[in-house]
Amino acid sequence: MATARPLVLVLEDDADLAATLTRTFREHGFDAESLGLVRDLERRLTQVRPAICILDMNLPDGPSLDVIGRRLKADAIPAIAMSGVWTEVSDRVLGLEMGADDYLLKPVDPRELVARVRAVLRRSENAVVAEATVARFGGWTADFRAHRLIAPDATEVELSASEVRLLRALAARPRRVQTRESLMEGEDGTGAIAFDRSIDVRVSRLRAKLREDPRNPRIIKTIYGAGYMFAPSVDWSHDDGGGGES
Structure with missing residues (x-):
């Protein structure tokens, strides 16, 4: 029986970037889905438990920080936040303080993101095992x-x-x-x-x-x-x- 592939949910309203990221994750042994709105992610999280979420900080229907702090942190789901190069340092700090496990500035190298996802998952896995x-x-x-x-x-x-x-x-x-x-x-x-x-x-x-x-x-x-x-x-x-x- 085939082993289930870890699911990555990508919250990103740039359709081209979302397609690139999901394709790259699938090429590197993950399952991946892209979502364009915060409310879409909220709905999907009632249906599946992803291994990790990749979140654009600013979406058309509002910031994704609340999802990190309220939903993902409560459910112990790791998250990596992304934002544009114009984002203030204080915003990046806030993202980490709200519970993001890592933070990347755009433009994002998809292969680097895969490497960072694997690092976050290893840390998360080790923490669970240790306790x-x-x-x-x-x-x-x-x-x-x-x-x-x-x-x-x-x-x-x-x-x-x-x-x-x-x-x-x-x-x-x-x-x-x-x-x-x-x-x-x-x-x-x-x-x-x-x-x-x-x-x-x-x-x-x-x-x-x-x-x-x-x-x-x-x-x-x-x-x-x-x-x-x-x-x-x-x-x-x-x-x-x-x-x-x-």
């Missing part, structure tokens, strides 16, 4: 606070402290290859993983608790000559993983 206590993937739930795994059949398995750190490090970067060195150094930002034995042994034990077929693992895959990859997508949250004491 989360629960990860759900492939029918499993990992409750890191309680040091336990909950299987698809609702049975529970205890995790050691080192297994919690390893699983969290792997799940923090799904579908990305992580070297043994990076896992040992704790590059996911959750702190160093101090192993007194090899990463391979720890991965093997974790796979056993995840009921993996050692000849064909589906969750923690070995990328020969490179390291490991956490294959399923991950849903992070702050609850206790579905009941029980934590």
